[in-house]
Amino acid sequence: MSHYCLKCGTELVTRVIEGRDVEACPQDDFVLWHDPKVTTAVVVEVDGGVVLGRRAIEPGLGLWCLPGGFVNDDEGPWEAAARECMEEICAAVELTRLIGVYHIPKRGAPSMVGIAYQAKLVDGSRPSPGTEMLEVGVFPPDALPPLAFPSHHQVLAEYRALPTSLAKAGAVGSRIGVAKAPRGRRPSRAQAPSRPRRRS
Numbered sequence: 001m002s003h004y005c006l007k008c009g010t011e012l013v014t015r016v017i018e019g020r021d022v023e024a025c026p027q028d029d030f031v032l033w034h035d036p037k038v039t040t041a042v043v044v045e046v047d048g049g050v051v052l053g054r055r056a057i058e059p060g061l062g063l064w065c066l067p068g069g070f071v072n073d074d075e076g077p078w079e080a081a082a083r084e085c086m087e088e089i090c091a092a093v094e095l096t097r098l099i100g101v102y103h104i105p106k107r108g109a110p111s112m113v114g115i116a117y118q119a120k121l122v123d124g125s126r127p128s129p130g131t132e133m134l135e136v137g138v139f140p141p142d143a144l145p146p147l148a149f150p151s152h153h154q155v156l157a158e159y160r161a162l163p164t165s166l167a168k169a170g171a172v173g174s175r176i177g178v179a180k181a182p183r184g185r186r187p188s189r190a191q192a193p194s195r196p197r198r199r200s
């Protein structure tokens with residue numbers, strides 16, 4: 001499929017740059033780089049467990065995930081992480097630790113660089129479902145429900161391995177708490193974000 005220059009509209013041609021075949025403009029310096037996207041995931045500790053949301057949208061409709069999402073061009077990854085917590089679990093959080101940085105390979109879409117943080121709730125903040133969630137729950141790190149994204153399995157495994165994680169503190173049992181979306185809050189097509197964002 002032909003691609004065109006974002007600066008001047010000329011059809012791109014293949015050029016070799018730093019040993020890679022890339023599509024580039026024959027008229028100016030535009031190069032169609034295939035860069036990874038940057039996404040975040042947040043392990044929010046509360047009441048002896050971690051907060052998960054059950055997804056009201058695809059991908060992963062009905063499955064559980066960590067709050068998180070793509071980093072916008074005009075924000076740092078830590079700001080994106082806190083913003084996504086506000087949007088997805090309606091909670092103000094304070095990031096307390098970088099858990100890790102991950103490569104998330106994709107087929108037919110840009111790969112991702114995933115950045116995972118640990119966080120705690122800001123005093124007085126309680127999680128509740130945002131428009132993309134059916135419900136939010138607090139789960140012991142060792143007894144998690146079915147997750148939507150393999151990368152979140154990896155994040156939670158690394159979180160559990162941290163010497164200070166709640167898993168090490170011996171949190172046991174099943175779901176600790178849950179808040180459901182109020183009736184009528186379930187997003188319809190009209191209410192769903194107009195630009196659905198892929199998730200890791």
Ligand SMILES: [Zn+2]
Nearest residue numbers: 005008025028
């Ligand atoms: Zn051009």
